[in-house]
Amino acid sequence: IPDTFLVAEIAGRITGYLVGSVTQKRYLTDDLFENVVSNPASGGFIQIQSLSVAPKFAGQGIGTALLAALKDLALAQNRDGISLTCHSELIPYYEMNGFSDEGPSDSNHGGSLWNNMVWENR
Numbered sequence: 001i002p003d004t005f006l007v008a009e010i011a012g013r014i015t016g017y018l019v020g021s022v023t024q025k026r027y028l029t030d031d032l033f034e035n036v037v038s039n040p041a042s043g044g045f046i047q048i049q050s051l052s053v054a055p056k057f058a059g060q061g062i063g064t065a066l067l068a069a070l071k072d073l074a075l076a077q078n079r080d081g082i083s084l085t086c087h088s089e090l091i092p093y094y095e096m097n098g099f100s101d102e103g104p105s106d107s108n109h110g111g112s113l114w115n116n117m118v119w120e121n122r
Contacts (some may be wrong), residue, residue, distance in 0.1 A: 001019075001020070001021045001022075001038070001039055002038060003022070003073070003077070004019075004020040004021060004039060004046050004070070004072060005017070005018070006018045006060050006066050006073075008053075008065060008066055010057070014054070015053065015054050015056075015057040015062050016051075016052055016053035016054060016057065016062040016063060016066055017050070017051075017052055017066070018048060018050070018051045018052075018066040018067070018069075018070055019049045019050040019051075020046040020047055020048045020049065020070060020082070021036060021037070021039060021046070021047055021049065021051055022039040022040055022043075022044040022045065022046050022047070022077075022079065023044055023045060023047055024044045024082075025044075025045065025047075026050070026057060026080075026081075026083060026118065027045075027083055027085075027102075027105060027106070027116050027118075028047040028048070028083050028084060028085050028105070028107060029095070029106070029107065029115075030107050030108065030109045031105075031107060031121070032046070032049055033049060035107055036097055039082055041076065041077075042077055042078040042079070043079065043080060044079060044080060045079060045080050045081050045082060045083045045118075046070060046073070046074055046079055046081075046083070046106045047082075047083050047084070048070070048084035049084070050081060051063055051066060051084070055072075059061070060112055062085070063093075067082075067097045067098075068097075069097070070082060071107055071119065074121050075121060078121075079121055080120065080121055081118055081119050081120040081121045082099075082118070082119045083116065083117070083118050083119075084099070084116065084117050085105045085107050085109070085114035085115060085116060085117070086115055086117055087112065087113070087114065088113075088115060091115055091117070092110075094117045095117075097119075098119050099117040099118060099119045100117065100119070100120075101115060101116070101117060102115075102116040102117065102118050103115065103116060113122065115121055
């Protein structure tokens, strides 16, 4: 899924990455962590499976920059939006980045409780 896998780099060092794949579903489902398929050319929601920033670069806006770049991709690829799940303590972070909290997720990935967060391409 190279068209929705982003890498942040500073001076040749990887500082963070974002992994996403596209489905027609509004919410991320656990099967996306096991079954990777090519993205459709347009439409659907980009489902973020992972957003990671190297600890040394935490708090420097790397994650926010990756999310902004993915929004640009969603617009360019004519996607319906972006969806992800997160733990409760991260809801304010994603809301700050334009995502809406749509309540508890059905996901039980890793045995955790998750919340659905969605950014819509209006």
